[in-house]
Amino acid sequence: MVLKIFFPTCCNTADSGLLIGRWIPGQDSAVVLAVIHYPFIPGQVKKYLSETQNQSQVDLAVLGSWSLPKDGQEGMDSFLKDLSTIFPNSRWLQLSREIGKRGFACQVVHNRITPPDPAQGGTDKKDQIIFIHYDQRKVMLSQLHPIHEESPGEESSELRAVFHTVAQSGPLFLLDRYDEGPLKLTHWQSEGREASIVVELSKQAVFLCLCMIACVFVILNIWPVQFISSKMSTCVQTAYRTNHFQTVFSTKKATSHMEFMRKANIFVSFLVDMSLGLLLVSWLYRENHISQLANTLVKLSLYRFFLYHIHLWISYIRLMSPFIEMILWYVGLSACLGLTFALSVLSDIVALLTFHIYCFYVYGARLYCLKVYGLSSLWRLFCGKKWNVLRQRVDSCSYDLDQLFIGTLLFTILLFLLPTTALYYLVFTLLRLVVVMFQGVIHLAIDLINSFPLFAMGLRLCRSYRLAEGVKFRVLCEEPGTPLHLMMEINPLKCSSVLQRYRTPTYSCYPRDSWVDLCKKLFMGELIYPWKHKTTKTD
Amino acid sequence: MGANSGPGASPCASPVGPWRKVLYARQPFPDNHVDRRFLEELRRNIRVRQYRYWAVVRETGLVAQQVSCVAVFITLWSCMDQGRLGPSVLLWAATGCALPGYGLYEMLGGKDRERPRLADLQSAAVFLAFTFGFSPVLKTLTESVSTDTVYAMSAVMLLAHLLSFPYTQPSPPGSLSLNAALFASVCLASRLPGALHTFAMLSWALLVFALWPCLLHRLRERAEWSFPWAAGLVCAGGVGGLGAVWPGGALLLSLALLVLTLACPLLLVCLQRHKDNIHGPWDEAEIREDLSRFLS
Numbered sequence: 001m002v003l004k005i006f007f008p009t010c011c012n013t014a015d016s017g018l019l020i021g022r023w024i025p026g027q028d029s030a031v032v033l034a035v036i037h038y039p040f041i042p043g044q045v046k047k048y049l050s051e052t053q054n055q056s057q058v059d060l061a062v063l064g065s066w067s068l069p070k071d072g073q074e075g076m077d078s079f080l081k082d083l084s085t086i087f088p089n090s091r092w093l094q095l096s097r098e099i100g101k102r103g104f105a106c107q108v109v110h111n112r113i114t115p116p117d118p119a120q121g122g123t124d125k126k127d128q129i130i131f132i133h134y135d136q137r138k139v140m141l142s143q144l145h146p147i148h149e150e151s152p153g154e155e156s157s158e159l160r161a162v163f164h165t166v167a168q169s170g171p172l173f174l175l176d177r178y179d180e181g182p183l184k185l186t187h188w189q190s191e192g193r194e195a196s197i198v199v200e201l202s203k204q205a206v207f208l209c210l211c212m213i214a215c216v217f218v219i220l221n222i223w224p225v226q227f228i229s230s231k232m233s234t235c236v237q238t239a240y241r242t243n244h245f246q247t248v249f250s251t252k253k254a255t256s257h258m259e260f261m262r263k264a265n266i267f268v269s270f271l272v273d274m275s276l277g278l279l280l281v282s283w284l285y286r287e288n289h290i291s292q293l294a295n296t297l298v299k300l301s302l303y304r305f306f307l308y309h310i311h312l313w314i315s316y317i318r319l320m321s322p323f324i325e326m327i328l329w330y331v332g333l334s335a336c337l338g339l340t341f342a343l344s345v346l347s348d349i350v351a352l353l354t355f356h357i358y359c360f361y362v363y364g365a366r367l368y369c370l371k372v373y374g375l376s377s378l379w380r381l382f383c384g385k386k387w388n389v390l391r392q393r394v395d396s397c398s399y400d401l402d403q404l405f406i407g408t409l410l411f412t413i414l415l416f417l418l419p420t421t422a423l424y425y426l427v428f429t430l431l432r433l434v435v436v437m438f439q440g441v442i443h444l445a446i447d448l449i450n451s452f453p454l455f456a457m458g459l460r461l462c463r464s465y466r467l468a469e470g471v472k473f474r475v476l477c478e479e480p481g482t483p484l485h486l487m488m489e490i491n492p493l494k495c496s497s498v499l500q501r502y503r504t505p506t507y508s509c510y511p512r513d514s515w516v517d518l519c520k521k522l523f524m525g526e527l528i529y530p531w532k533h534k535t536t537k538t539d
Numbered sequence: 540m541g542a543n544s545g546p547g548a549s550p551c552a553s554p555v556g557p558w559r560k561v562l563y564a565r566q567p568f569p570d571n572h573v574d575r576r577f578l579e580e581l582r583r584n585i586r587v588r589q590y591r592y593w594a595v596v597r598e599t600g601l602v603a604q605q606v607s608c609v610a611v612f613i614t615l616w617s618c619m620d621q622g623r624l625g626p627s628v629l630l631w632a633a634t635g636c637a638l639p640g641y642g643l644y645e646m647l648g649g650k651d652r653e654r655p656r657l658a659d660l661q662s663a664a665v666f667l668a669f670t671f672g673f674s675p676v677l678k679t680l681t682e683s684v685s686t687d688t689v690y691a692m693s694a695v696m697l698l699a700h701l702l703s704f705p706y707t708q709p710s711p712p713g714s715l716s717l718n719a720a721l722f723a724s725v726c727l728a729s730r731l732p733g734a735l736h737t738f739a740m741l742s743w744a745l746l747v748f749a750l751w752p753c754l755l756h757r758l759r760e761r762a763e764w765s766f767p768w769a770a771g772l773v774c775a776g777g778v779g780g781l782g783a784v785w786p787g788g789a790l791l792l793s794l795a796l797l798v799l800t801l802a803c804p805l806l807l808v809c810l811q812r813h814k815d816n817i818h819g820p821w822d823e824a825e826i827r828e829d830l831s832r833f834l835s
Contacts, residue, residue, distance in 0.1 A: 381714070381718070382714070382715070382718045382722075383714065383715055383718075384713065384714030384715050384718075398711060398714070399714055401662065401711075401712070401717075401749060402662045402665055402666065404712075404714060404717050404718060404721075405666060405669075405721065405745065405749070406665070406669055407718070408717075408718045408721040408722060408725075409669065409670075409673060409677070409721070409725065411718075411722070412677070412680065412721075412722055412725045412726075413673070413676060413677070413680065416680040416681060416684070417680075419683070
């Protein structure tokens with residue numbers, strides 16, 4: 001039987017003491033979490049263990065003893081053996097190491113009802129021991145993928161159990177060497193606890209913003225405002241960001257890894273968005289760019305044609321042109337709220353300016369659709385057939401003389417007017433598609449900024465051990481007669497998996513129809529609404 | 540399994556009796572065995588009709604007169620196009636032909652009327668109003684189309700009309716043939732100088748392609764003797780009219796009519812003796828029952 005002992009690298013040079021950890025149930029392996037040094041009082045050790053066990057929900061136990069004799073320390077062996085009676089357990093590990101040598105020596109004492117075999121030195125013939133060294137800090141901060149939401153005690157694999165144990169044992173690592181307590185421990189944090197004061201302060205300050213955001217949210221829920229705002233991308237983006245503020249700045253702490261990652265992603269992407277927006281603002285208000293933009297927009301909207309609508313439009317623009325620069329100045333300030341906001345505003349401006357193209361497109365499409373429908377029906381009359389609505393098929397039919405006559409005349413008229421109508425429809429549709437494509441590109445950019453998991457990618461690049469896909473083992477020391485020593489290193493998650501897993505769900509717009517459906521709709525003259533908005537999932 | 544009698548054995552006699560043409564009884568003959576009654580139910584050419592030459596020539600008159608109708612129509616269009624006839628003249632001529640024709644139709648009709656006279660009047664009013672209202676539109680319909688295209692389209696449509704004409708039952712005019720003829724007439728009429736020309740042309744198209752076959756059919760039914768004279772009159776009118784416009788065309792038309800009327804029936808009668816159709820009990824069953832007793 002092979003016994004696997006997960007040993008933290010920080011305890012390799014720890015002074016002699018007791019090994020604290022957990023036996024993985026049913027797996028014949030143990031995770032060593034910390035070493036409690038001599039001198040200690042067994043009662044205090046037991047009290048401390050039970051307190052920590054209550055806090056962390058990990059069933060800690062004293063696994064055995066650790067002996068690293070420094071200069072002048074001799075004769076600990078018998079002392080160590082007696083300890084097994086104080087802390088009763090089914091198995092008692094006796095690990096020892098000599099300074100200068102790489103390998104450990106290990107003895108396993110089985111406490112059975114029958115008297116144990118006299119430990120004559122050397123390992124039990126049946127027990128083979130493998131030491132797996134792991135970096136405690138990295139394993140503690142790491143999250144093994146694919147993520148399962150399991151209750152403790154039912155871990156599906158040994159590796160998952162190890163990661164879970166180390167991660168849950170946070171309360172055990174709170175005592176460091178500067179604490180004036182009865183117990184002295186060695187673990188990854190024993191050289192001094194890490195703390196982030198900044199995070200705590202900012203959390204308190206931002207609580208105030210939450211109240212303001214809640215008010216805005218209430219206003220946005222009134223029905224007429226809701227209808228109009230669902231059509232304008234600016235309002236959609238605002239609602240989306242408000243949702244995010246609520247998520248990020250809620251005082252409830254993130255309970256699971258996914259929630260934490262989501263919060264962090266949203267926060268980081270919001271910061272980047274703001275900084276890009278401020279960058280845009282700084283460029284826009286320099287060197288008269290606003291007036292240049294206003295001029296270009298006015299010129300663009302003047303170069304359209306067609307009839308009475310154009311005339312109205314031209315008058316309207318002429319009326320507005322002195323005000324456009326001022327409006328643009330104030331609207332440009334909205335870029336302070338983020339680059340995505342500025343892009344949404346641009347998309348809305350484009351939609352408003354090209355509204356007449358949309359009108360013409362609808363006229364042309366409806367006429368063309370009617371014509372195609374009429375032509376197809378009259379062609380069936382031409383051939384002497386009829387559409388059977390009940391059976392959804394074409395049947396032969398004997399028409400009356402007057403029906404035939406009028407039908408043929410109308411068919412001829414529609415057929416010869418087809419090229420003109422088709423050409424108008426083609427032109428308007430192309431213009432509309434150009435506008436729609438432009439808006440689609442803007443929305444894709446907004447979507448990218450909204451949903452890209454910057455925090456997760458940063459984590460993957462800088463602290464790759466936080467997101468673990470698995471582990472790999474390296475042989476440290478393999479000598480006959482001594483146990484095998486392996487070094488456990490964390491395999492980070494692939495970048496593509498990071499993107500796929502941690503994408504923030506957005507109201508992304510994606511094409512409603514496939515290419516074939518789109519072409520069919522265009523051919524038949526049906527109105528196309530190519531982008532569909534996914535509604536945000538409410539948690 | 541099966542009979543062991545080889546090819547030299549006597550085919551009919553066997554211990555169990557003569558061979559029966561059944562598959563459900565095991566017989567000592569091979570599966571492909573046949574006896575002397577093989578193919579005695581085969582019949583040849585039982586449906587071959589014995590055509591008499593002059594009867595066929597008489598029936599061919601219908602096809603010939605339809606071709607001549609098309610020729611008459613083209614003549615009228617050509618005359619209007621070249622300006623020889625004014626539209627008002629044609630309109631009066633149309634009225635002059637339509638009213639006697641309707642009277643003749645009524646006389647021959649007798650007691651049975653499938654449509655009341657009011658419905659006929661209503662139809663006529665609808666035609667006239669519609670055609671008159673749409674003739675300005677129809678006139679400018681093919682302005683953007685080249686002349687060659689218009690002629691080609693009309694030719695194709697008139698050919699389709701001749702090919703799809705229901706020669707066996709011409710009285711309710713077939714949809715495709717009538718529609719093709721009307722389409723061709725609209726195409727041609729749109730090339731004429733004025734809206735009234737278009738109206739006149741369309742009225743004549745209606746008369747020639749829609750109403751004349753009904754009258755002809757009524758004539759055949761009631762007064763069999765007059766049919767050859769009517770057909771002959773139409774053919775003569777076609778040839779003569781075409782001759783006034785295009786003599787070469789008249790020659791071609793008369794040649795075509797002769798071939799159609801005289802040579803084709805000869806061919807039909809002569810080729811009958813080369814027919815070789817076999818019939819037998821293996822044919823698909825045809826239901827000859829009279830189902831009219833279910834329709835009360």
